[in-house]
Amino acid sequence: MFSAMRAEILTIGDELCRGEIIDTNSSHLAARLWDLSITTRWMTSCNDDEADIATALAQAVARADFVVCSGGLGPTEDDLTVDVVARLAGVDPVIDEPARARLEAFFARRSAPVGPPGPAGAAPAPRTATGIQLRQVRVPAGARIHLNTVGLAPGFEIPIQGVPVICLPGFPREIQSILENSLDRRFAELREAGAAGGTVERIARRIYRVFGCGESQISQACRGMIDGVAGASIHYQVKFPETLVKLVVRGPDSAAVAAQLARFDAEIRDRLRGFLYGDGDESLPERTVRRLIEAGKTVATAESCTGGMLGELLTRRPGSSRVFLGGAITYADAEKTRQLGVQPQTLADHGAVSEPTVREMAIGARERFGADLTVAISGVAGPDGGTPEKPVGTVWLALASAAGVTAKLLSWPGSRDQVRTLASWWALKLLDEAV
Amino acid sequence: MFSAMRAEILTIGDELCRGEIIDTNSSHLAARLWDLSITTRWMTSCNDDEADIATALAQAVARADFVVCSGGLGPTEDDLTVDVVARLAGVDPVIDEPARARLEAFFARRSAPVGPPGPAGAAPAPRTATGIQLRQVRVPAGARIHLNTVGLAPGFEIPIQGVPVICLPGFPREIQSILENSLDRRFAELREAGAAGGTVERIARRIYRVFGCGESQISQACRGMIDGVAGASIHYQVKFPETLVKLVVRGPDSAAVAAQLARFDAEIRDRLRGFLYGDGDESLPERTVRRLIEAGKTVATAESCTGGMLGELLTRRPGSSRVFLGGAITYADAEKTRQLGVQPQTLADHGAVSEPTVREMAIGARERFGADLTVAISGVAGPDGGTPEKPVGTVWLALASAAGVTAKLLSWPGSRDQVRTLASWWALKLLDEAV
Numbered sequence: 001m002f003s004a005m006r007a008e009i010l011t012i013g014d015e016l017c018r019g020e021i022i023d024t025n026s027s028h029l030a031a032r033l034w035d036l037s038i039t040t041r042w043m044t045s046c047n048d049d050e051a052d053i054a055t056a057l058a059q060a061v062a063r064a065d066f067v068v069c070s071g072g073l074g075p076t077e078d079d080l081t082v083d084v085v086a087r088l089a090g091v092d093p094v095i096d097e098p099a100r101a102r103l104e105a106f107f108a109r110r111s112a113p114v115g116p117p118g119p120a121g122a123a124p125a126p127r128t129a130t131g132i133q134l135r136q137v138r139v140p141a142g143a144r145i146h147l148n149t150v151g152l153a154p155g156f157e158i159p160i161q162g163v164p165v166i167c168l169p170g171f172p173r174e175i176q177s178i179l180e181n182s183l184d185r186r187f188a189e190l191r192e193a194g195a196a197g198g199t200v201e202r203i204a205r206r207i208y209r210v211f212g213c214g215e216s217q218i219s220q221a222c223r224g225m226i227d228g229v230a231g232a233s234i235h236y237q238v239k240f241p242e243t244l245v246k247l248v249v250r251g252p253d254s255a256a257v258a259a260q261l262a263r264f265d266a267e268i269r270d271r272l273r274g275f276l277y278g279d280g281d282e283s284l285p286e287r288t289v290r291r292l293i294e295a296g297k298t299v300a301t302a303e304s305c306t307g308g309m310l311g312e313l314l315t316r317r318p319g320s321s322r323v324f325l326g327g328a329i330t331y332a333d334a335e336k337t338r339q340l341g342v343q344p345q346t347l348a349d350h351g352a353v354s355e356p357t358v359r360e361m362a363i364g365a366r367e368r369f370g371a372d373l374t375v376a377i378s379g380v381a382g383p384d385g386g387t388p389e390k391p392v393g394t395v396w397l398a399l400a401s402a403a404g405v406t407a408k409l410l411s412w413p414g415s416r417d418q419v420r421t422l423a424s425w426w427a428l429k430l431l432d433e434a435v
Numbered sequence: 436m437f438s439a440m441r442a443e444i445l446t447i448g449d450e451l452c453r454g455e456i457i458d459t460n461s462s463h464l465a466a467r468l469w470d471l472s473i474t475t476r477w478m479t480s481c482n483d484d485e486a487d488i489a490t491a492l493a494q495a496v497a498r499a500d501f502v503v504c505s506g507g508l509g510p511t512e513d514d515l516t517v518d519v520v521a522r523l524a525g526v527d528p529v530i531d532e533p534a535r536a537r538l539e540a541f542f543a544r545r546s547a548p549v550g551p552p553g554p555a556g557a558a559p560a561p562r563t564a565t566g567i568q569l570r571q572v573r574v575p576a577g578a579r580i581h582l583n584t585v586g587l588a589p590g591f592e593i594p595i596q597g598v599p600v601i602c603l604p605g606f607p608r609e610i611q612s613i614l615e616n617s618l619d620r621r622f623a624e625l626r627e628a629g630a631a632g633g634t635v636e637r638i639a640r641r642i643y644r645v646f647g648c649g650e651s652q653i654s655q656a657c658r659g660m661i662d663g664v665a666g667a668s669i670h671y672q673v674k675f676p677e678t679l680v681k682l683v684v685r686g687p688d689s690a691a692v693a694a695q696l697a698r699f700d701a702e703i704r705d706r707l708r709g710f711l712y713g714d715g716d717e718s719l720p721e722r723t724v725r726r727l728i729e730a731g732k733t734v735a736t737a738e739s740c741t742g743g744m745l746g747e748l749l750t751r752r753p754g755s756s757r758v759f760l761g762g763a764i765t766y767a768d769a770e771k772t773r774q775l776g777v778q779p780q781t782l783a784d785h786g787a788v789s790e791p792t793v794r795e796m797a798i799g800a801r802e803r804f805g806a807d808l809t810v811a812i813s814g815v816a817g818p819d820g821g822t823p824e825k826p827v828g829t830v831w832l833a834l835a836s837a838a839g840v841t842a843k844l845l846s847w848p849g850s851r852d853q854v855r856t857l858a859s860w861w862a863l864k865l866l867d868e869a870v
Contacts, residue, residue, distance in 0.1 A: 015672050017475045019466025020681075024457050026480070031454025040452045041487065045461070045478040052476065075651040076671060109826070109848050133651050150850060171673075173850070235455050246455075301764070303743070307750025308736075311743025311764045318818055318851060320742075326770035329736065329746045329762035331755075335804070339761065339774075369770070383753055416753060 005194035007033050008064035009043040010056050012071035012081055013170060016045045024172055025070040032179060033068075036191050037201045037250065048078040057088055061163040066190055071170035073153040075136040081167055086140035088160045096145060099137035099154040106152060107133070146186070150177040157186070164190065202254045204261035208245040208268060209278045211425060215243050221271045229260065240418065241425045242284065245272070277432065285313040288428045291435045292323040292373075299431060300369035301327035302340055302361040302376035304352060305395065310377060310424040325369050330361070340364035340376075353378050353390050355398070355407045362400035373434055374400045375427045379410070381419045395423040399430040406430070439636075440629035442468050443499035444478040445491050447506035447516055448605055451480045459607055460505045467614060468503075471626050472636050472685070483513040492523055496598040501625055506605035508588040510571040516602055521575035523595045531580060534572035534589040541587060542568070581621070585612040592621070599625065637689045639696040643680040643703060646719055646860060647710045650678050656706045664695065675853065676860045677719065680707070712867065720748040723863045726870045727758040727808075734866060735804035736762035737775055737796040737811035739787060740830065745812060745859040760804050765796070775799030775811075788813050788825050790833070790842045797835035808869055809835045810862045814845070816854045830858040834865040841865070 009026045016023050023045055030040040041064065046052040053072070060067040072081030086093045136153040139145065146155030146166065151174040157166045166183070168175050210218055215238050222245065226232040231250040236243060247268060249260045269276055278287050292299055301310050311327040314320055328339040333352050336342040341364040342357055350356045361376035379395025386392035393413040399406050408430065412422055444461045451458050458480055465475040476499065481487040488507065495502040507516030521528045571588040574580065581590030581601065586609040592601045601618070603610050645653055650673050657680065661667040666685040671678055682699050686692045704711055713722050727734055736745050746762040749755055763774040768787050771777040776799040777792055785791045796811035814830025821827035828848035834841050843865065847857055 014670060016462070017465055017478060018469040019462040019464065019475070020469075020672060022457060022459050022462045023478075027451070027454040027457045029454065030452055034453040034455075039482075040454070041482065042491075043452060043458075043480040047474075047476065056477075076654045078670075106848070109828075109846070130651075130655075132655060136651075235450075235453075237455060301743075303746075305750075306747070307755070307759070308738070308743025308746025308762060308764065311738075311766075312741070312747050312855075315740075315742030315766065315816075315855075316852070321766055324742070325767045326774065327743060327764035327766075328774075329743065329764065331746075331750065331762075332760045335761035338803075339763075368773075417751070420747075420750075 005038040005191050006041045006063075006065050007038050008060040008067050009040055010053075010060055010067060010069045011043070011045045011170075012048060012053055012069060013045070014048045014078065016071070017047045025168075025170065025175055028172065028175065029068050029070070032184065033187060035203070035205060035248075036187055037203055038187065038191055038194075048072060048080055050080050050084055053080060053084045054088060057084065057160065057165065061088075061160045061165065064163065065194055066164040066166065067160075068166045068168065070168045070175060073136060073155075073167065073169045075133050079135065082135075082138050082140065085158060085160070085165060085167055089140050089158045089165070091141040091143075091158070093138040094141045095134060096137050096139045096154050096156075098145070099139075099148075099152065100134065103133060103137050103152050146178045146183050147181045148174050148178050149181060150174045155183065201250050202252065202257045203248060203250050204254075204257045205246065205248040206261060206265060206279055207281075208247070208272065208276050209242055209280075209283065210245055210272055210275045211242045211277055211284060211429060212275045213243075218243055218245060218272065218275070222268065225264065225267060225271065231257070232260065232264070241422045245276075277429070284425060284428050284432065286317045288432045288435070289314060289317045289320050289323065291432060293319060295435050296323075297372040297435060298323050298325055298370075299373045299375070300325045300365050300371035301427075302365040302374060303327060303329050304331060304336070304361075304376075304378040305381040306377050306379075306420045306424050306427075307331060309420055310375070310427050313424055313428060325371050328365060328368075336361060336378075340368065351390070353380055353394055353396055355396055355409070358396040358398035359400075359405050359407055362398035362405055366400040372401065373431055375431055376400075377423050377427055379419065379423055381416045381423075383416055393419050395419065395426075397423065397427055397430060399427075399434055401434055403434075440473040440626050441476045441498075441500050442473050443495040443502050444475055445488075445495055445502060445504045446478070446480045446605070447483060447488055447491075447504060448480070449483050449513065451506070452482045460603075460605065460610055463607065463610065464503055464505070467619065468622060471622055472638050473622065473626055473629075483507060483515055485515050485519055488515060488519045489523060492519065492595065492600065496523075496595045496600065499598065500629055501599040501601065502595075503601045503603065505603045505610060508571060508590075508602060508604045510568045512567075514570065517570075517573045517575065520593060520595070520600060520602055524575050524577075524593045524600075526576040526593070528573040529576045530569065531572050531574045531589050531591075533580070534574075534583075534587070535569065538568065538572050538587050581613045581618050582616045583609050583613050584616060585609045590618065636685050637687065637692045638683065638685050639692045640681065640683040641696060641700060641714055642716075643682065643707065643711050644677055644713045644715075644718065645680055645707055645710045646677045646712055646864060648678075653678055653680060653707065653710070657703065660699065660702060660706065666692070667695065667699070676857045680711075712864070719860060719863050719867065721752045723867045723870070724749060724752045724755050724758065726867060728754060730870050731758075732807040732870060733758050733760055733805075734808045734810070735760045735800050735806035736862070737800040737809060738762060738764050739766060739771070739796075739811075739813040740816040741812050741814075741855045741859050741862075742766060744855055745810070745862050748859055748863065760806050763800060763803075771796060771813075775803065786825070788815055788829055788831055790831055790844070793831040793833035794835075794840050794842055797833035797840055801835040807836065808866055810866055811835075812858050812862055814854065814858055816851045816858075818851055828854050830854065830861075832858065832861055832865060834862075834869055836869050838869075 026043040139156040143156035143158040155178040235246040330336040342360040358376045365374040382392030395410040461478045574591040578591035578593040590613040670681040765771040777795040800809040817827030830845040
């Protein structure tokens with residue numbers, strides 16, 4: 001039979017049990033495990049309470065093949081995970097020296113005051129780690145370290161009653177870093193170990209990224225595709241403004257599983273043509289900038305309602321300075337004229353949210369920035385400012401290149417943030433298509 | 436003594452344990468309970484598995500004053516909550532007739548096919564509820580109904596071993612409807628019942644927003660403040676780049692609780708002076724724009740490494756067009772000269788990331804945009820581009836106003852996103868202080 005490895009996830013924090021933050025770590029970890037065919041049987045959240053953490057851990061090690069905890073590794077007194085895990089593992093907490101070195105280096109480098117804000121005239125804050133800060137670099141003695149290259153608290157792993165217990169910080173970015181550094185490999189290792197004596201299930205999977213249509217359209221387009229294929233499954237995950245389509249094929253034979261995925265791959269690309277822009281981890285902003293860099297084409301932006309969001313998206317990726325020259329944020333109409341040369345008459349006749357205006361914005365930006373490609377956005381982000389002719393969600397976009405100017409109208413009545421995000425992504429899509 | 440009502444939340448669904456969806460229901464319910472001073476001690480998620488649901492429920496009723504479940508009330512065969520709860524309550528599942536009537540009315544009204552998608556050319560789908568659809572209007576016999584006016588499956592409540600177990604659908608919108616229809620009142624009722632014979636606990640709380648120092652510094656600054664005050668607690672929540680400090684006072688007497696909170700309020704503002712910028716729900720971007728609007732002061736931005744992030748933050752709030760004129764994103768050095776008039780010699784002598792450059796950027800922006808306040812940002816966001824003199828995380832900021840120009844150096848070696856976010860927030864802080 002297949003590997004039936006069972007994991008349990010425990011997230012720790014008062015803020016979870018008070019509903020102050022949504023636990024995204026459990027689902028993120030469960031998804032990584034599921035991709036490896038490891039079943040998460042229980043996910044539990046408890047408060048920063050020593051007895052409750054101990055109860056949850058004892059229960060987890062009694063019924064799971066391994067346990068993943070998140071939270072409670074910080075420097076404050078209510079961060080108790082290290083102490084409880086160490087006690088249950090029968091060891092003492094000790095300082096992890098490499099983590100202490102990183103902590104010291106961090107404090108030595110930073111220039112902002114690090115001590116408590118004291119009364120005026122108090123001594124300058126220290127630049128070395130104090131006792132409370134050292135709390136976060138403690139681990140149970142003998143623990144295997146899972147390196148955290150984003151934050152200060154290391155991840156670690158130690159068996160309790162022979163069951164591996166992996167402890168991670170509570171910050172999603174730090175968990176991601178630890179997954180990439182070592183934990184993904186460790187999960188795979190645990191899975192192989194769990195399959196000893198049985199047959200390891202083989203998995204082929206691919207994530208497709210879809211932008212420009214909704215989840216129900218996508219699920220309709222994919223309907224029936226996997227029917228009758230044993231071990232095949234398809235899942236949809238909305239990550240506004242895009243949707244991820246996850247295709248998974250499982251079975252005992254690697255080659256058969258890969259061949260089936262390849263057949264599905266061709267079909268899904270056909271069924272979602274025009275909307276599927278990529279696959280894997282690369283999202284549209286990163287893809288667009290990568291392709292601009294590869295093509296050696298420069299870009300500049302002209303933004304009104306998005307207020308800089310498009311520029312921010314284009315500069316998220318390191319290396320964007322090779323292609324992104326800059327942008328004009330022309331929120332006030334007078335700025336559309338001053339910075340981009342939009343004719344006052346155009347604004348008077350057609351309004352700021354109009355095809356003629358965005359065309360002049362894109363052309364004006366191209367002339368002034370001297371970029372190969374420019375894109376302009378002007379719209380009604382809401383919640384106010386809508387009219388019967390131009391309701392909230394009306395956005396005009398224009399792309400200018402050596403080939404001329406093309407314009408596009410969006411009309412999607414979402415929240416202010418959604419309208420702005422959707423407009424910025426459509427601008428990226430226009431750029432991506434024009435590279 | 437006080438009411439120390441303890442609730443437990445159980446969310447049920449394979450899609451949760453596979454990490455396909457994030458469980459927002461638990462935190463939503465926990466927040467509602469917390470507002471009523473009901474502590475959620477455990478939150479558990481399990482698969483659509485009869486034995487696991489029964490295990491989780493048995494455990495919950497053994498340790499909680501009441502239990503709230505979500506999920507598993509739908510029409511499909513893997514929706515098992517009604518069956519398991521009925522069995523543990525010692526009753527049979529029965530059709531809830533009012534819910535059946537709504538279901539029938541729903542199917543009579545709808546025009547879209549409701550049956551399973553059949554092969555092309557199959558008979559049109561029926562417009563009456565079939566057996567499988569009736570599954571979702573079943574409840575345990577004798578259950579109290581919690582009306583769901585958004586979806587088809589009713590919420591319900593039935594005691595198991597004397598402990599109230601409240602079962603809700605998995606869709607957040609439906610839970611919200613049930614909360615508003617009856618469940619919020621029911622939670623309050625349970626809380627009062629839990630206090631029978633005792634005193635109902637009164638709560639006063641306030642959230643403080645702190646920017647410019649880390650969680651460990653903040654907790655150090657607040658150390659000892661609540662010591663010896665019964666019913667007082669203080670919690671820290673990092674929401675990079677800010678930290679929320681939550682102060683809670685509980686006790687039997689409303690006036691005493693409020694008075695204690697007022698004493699703490701004065702003290703915490705003193706202890707966190709210079710870093711505490713506000714309280715409540717208003718974050719720094721919204722606060723800054725609100726205060727600019729109130730003061731009638733206009734603003735423009737000059738951004739390099741943040742690429743538009745500051746402009747995006749300043750335009751998140753509706754009404755920002757009353758004060759935000761626009762911005763110059765000058766990613767390339769030539770753009771700093773073209774758009775803002777930075778002297779090429781300044782760039783050559785001091786580099787783009789320098790005090791002279793950001794000063795010229797801020798002054799140039801103020802002259803060109805004609806804004807009351809302008810702020811300029813230029814830094815090394817990383818991960819590449821750092822030098823020994825200007826490592827990653829080095830950011831210069833300048834603020835120009837009628838009073839002159841002030842500059843500030845940041846030096847915080849975080850990730851690219853963190854450096855950019857921190858720089859944008861510091862720019863907001865400079866603006867907020869200058870309003």
